Amino acid sequence: MARPRMFDEERALDAAMRTFWEKGYEATSTQDLCAATGLGRSSIYNTFKSKRDLFERALAHYIDTTTATQLAVLEDTRHRAADRIRTLFEIIIDGETEHRAGGRSLGCLTVNTTVELAGRDSATAAMLERDLARRLAMMRAVIEEGRRDGSVTSRRDADALARFINAAIGGMRISSQGGADRAALESIAEVALDALTH
Amino acid sequence: MARPRMFDEERALDAAMRTFWEKGYEATSTQDLCAATGLGRSSIYNTFKSKRDLFERALAHYIDTTTATQLAVLEDTRHRAADRIRTLFEIIIDGETEHRAGGRSLGCLTVNTTVELAGRDSATAAMLERDLARRLAMMRAVIEEGRRDGSVTSRRDADALARFINAAIGGMRISSQGGADRAALESIAEVALDALTH
DNA sequence: CAAGTTTTGTACTGACCTATCCATAATGCT
């Protein structure tokens, strides 16, 4: 009935996500987004309402893919809870090693957005809060499983341990963006895991 | 010999620092800086070469004041090493509780800048790296003292523990910006300290 | 093949951005 799209919306979203991830929201111009996606301005504004809207969808895309793979690891009941958390750390370190630009890690779009936008954009903050709540809930559940399977012996309550693991992940991402290499990140992860068996 | 300045350069720097801290580098306009400092554009550009230069000096100002008070705590040999680290955590939590805007913590300008600029501005990255190296060195020294005074019993090497503590601090700041309240931050700190006595 | 509908490229808009220019004001020194 009408002219079809010349591009794949998901691929465009992915390219936009990558750009926001690399440069941050403010430093990314709509021209950058055109260049990264290969689309013209019209196509972008025809498909997405605004730069903000595109960003929010890119962030949602990031959250969906990233949190999904992380939750899959945490739900893998073939391994003991503490080992699943160790695997999660490994995956995160792999990601930090993999996603780089200009010799530096890009960190995590969720963390970066928490820093850059959460304080000023309530819609974005709400997205991040939902994701955080989901990850904390899952982590609490894993901690409790660990308590049962014996791999978590700390007497701290599950909520505190979950928040701690989450903070440790954030800290590793900041360390990575600050220049820490793989070995440094691995040592941080090892020490963090010690706290679970205190 | 000439007309004197109507303003205190240090106060202006402090106001600029606060603005960059709240909004980030990119989202802060030179007009914002005029409003925050109370200066006219001429005075700003007469005193500082550019927005970037003003930012770098504001960041240096932040690093000087913040790192100085933190190092003072870590050097206070009246207390055992682990207690000094606990006090450092408390100071950081106080700071997160204190420095807020719009109901949200501002986090730490050093962390925020690592996220927003370190990947794209090598001069800024160099400043952050120097500060990080200094803090890690001090933390290593404290860990080693803790080993001697018995307050740190973990067998992990001092470098790993230092990096871990630093990452934990970063993670607490991200958590705070993500909405964690004081109780949550305190529980994260407690768990992190567990790792030192593993 | 033609009508109808959507996409796409180009040009454009008005606002805001960093930075500078210049005239005027305000001081210290002689």
Next chain:
DNA sequence: AGCATTATGGATAGGTCAGTACAAAACTTG
């Protein structure tokens, strides 16, 4: 007082920003 020097305010420049308008292109369906 008068001169040299610096600070300040206001206007302005030139560029980039997000977003829009519009016409041509491209496709589906009848």
